[in-house]
Amino acid sequence: MRTTPVLKRALPVLAVLGATVAAPAPALAAGPADGFASVNALGQNGTTGGAGGTTVTATTTAQFLDYIARPEPLTVQVRGTIALPTGTTDGMHPVASDKTIIGLGSDARLSGGGLNIGLPVDDDVTTPPANAVHNIIIRNLSITGATDDLINVQMFSHHIWIDHNDFSNGDDGAVDIKRGSDFVTVSWNRFHDHDKTLLLGHDDDNAAQDVGRLRVTYHHNHFDGSDQRNPRVRFGESVHVYNNYYRDNSYGVASAMNAGVVLEGNYFHSVNNPGRVDFSGDLGRMVQRDNILVDCNHAIETRGTVVEPRTYYPYTPHRAAEVPTVVPAGAGVGKIREGRS
Template identity: 80%
Template sequence: MRIPTKLSLGTILFAAVAALLPPTAGAAPGALAVADGFASVDALGQDGTTGGAGGATVTATTAAQFLDYIARPEPLIVQVSGVITLPTGDSDGMHDVASDKTIVGLGSTARLTGGGLNIGLPVDDDTTSPPANAVHNVIIRNIAFDGATDDLINVQMFSHHVWIDHNDFSNGDDGAVDIKRGSDYVTVSWNRFHDHDKTSLVGHDDENAAQDTGRLRVTYHHNYFDASDQRNPRVRFGEVHVYNNYYRDSSYGVASTMNAGVTLEGNYFFSVNNPARVDFSGDLGRLVQRDNILVDCNHEIETRGTVTAPSQSYAYTADPASTVPTVVPAGAGVGKI
């Protein structure tokens, strides 16, 4: 398991204060956990990612309660109890999450079905730098997502400091977790993706350089891409760190295009046609790789150029790739925090 050796000032202070306080009454296990990867970096006026820390703890058992809580302006820890079916209505089933929220499932049965979560302002192609009211500081943990008519989770429009951890994603109509339109400082960790096609997009499209260049810093670690067919992730423009993920039975793992920079290390690819590509569609990307294991794959990992080392932004310790097929399925998904 990854043990962080360095954390941002904000997350260090938060953890120190949290250790001195009694647990919030009724708070779910892991509700006060600390983000790692790019989500831990102090930037854009935000010290790491702490979600709803400092706010009240509330529990949602119905869609009406849940949608009320996630839209409130104040910090909140929103516990999800049981199965909640999200309405489609006039939003194509996508529901906005406000800043400073921790959304965490209780036990191993919390589930959001029929709709997805949108973390970000409405799309505006004319906005090319982070607005003052960009959505930020959101944590989503320990929830099963399925059956959305659009994305399961969509992060957009310069949203920053988002941690998506220990969830289960399946059977969405479009992306499982899409990160785009200038979003930044995001970590996707210890999730299971299965029974899904277009898993995770980083970068909206080839024409979106004005919003995306210099942003889209995302960490993917210890995720179980369990026969999730493609986009695990598919990256444009961003700087993305992909380590210690387990890939099983997919058409391709990672694609780096439009001069994106991907660091690929310590992953295990089993029966993946193309583990990682830079010659895909659009302009070529950059990709460096080390310590990955390929078993029953039809192609080698494609590499090109140089990439800024993730260790210049945050500290981490990668597990040996040989341990990934055991460690990741055992720890990824719901009911494991």
């Protein structure tokens, strides 16, 4: 393991690809989906969720589980606390395609279980099936206390947008994305009181499903003492991690199994290892620019080149120095302000 002196002051890490940082974007994005979830691909034009369908409101467990499993487009509003049972599924409940699941106000909550986005696991399927789960938006919910993952995305699911939520106290992952899933954005969420936060690519032996996929954007998330996997990446390229605020984590981002990560405009405070490519399994690749490290024990490890996210979508990052103010003010529930994009 590389050892370096503790970094006691803010260290701006300059661009290594000659890119310039543009003017700040608005702090509270209301929509539409951005990042990889906005890309037209796999027969889907961006991520629209339940747009064009009926809007329903769930106040009970039975209503919620019925609505999210229906085949038609729906916007499912969640009011109050919905307790998700464990039952025979270890508390993981399937979400069908073309759904928007959005909390009302600042106290909408799912507790005791998690959401499963994707077909059942089948190692023999190595290309996206026609019935892959797709086009799902999850916003403005507190999700806590799951007996497995808080959200699991698997089996070639695509065009998923997970935005402005609060994640805590799951037994396994907070948001796990794996088994060929693609075109996903995880934005403006707060992760806290959680250990294994974000897994991208579940296993070193899963190249057949994952190589050429797992394109995910993580931006403006608040990793508020979440310990590790923020995210831990295998195989995916490009994986775009920008404008996130890291505070008191054992490590930030790990890239392995030749994954390609662009780490850009993040702020790391009291993080033992902000970014690693020598982690477990084969080495990953990482390009970093305009990151700030404060009281971190190691520098960001870099290796190789990575396909630029701008190849797929436009974006306008904040300056890294703005992140400690902008992200806590805007990330999590009750922070969506309609009319701002």
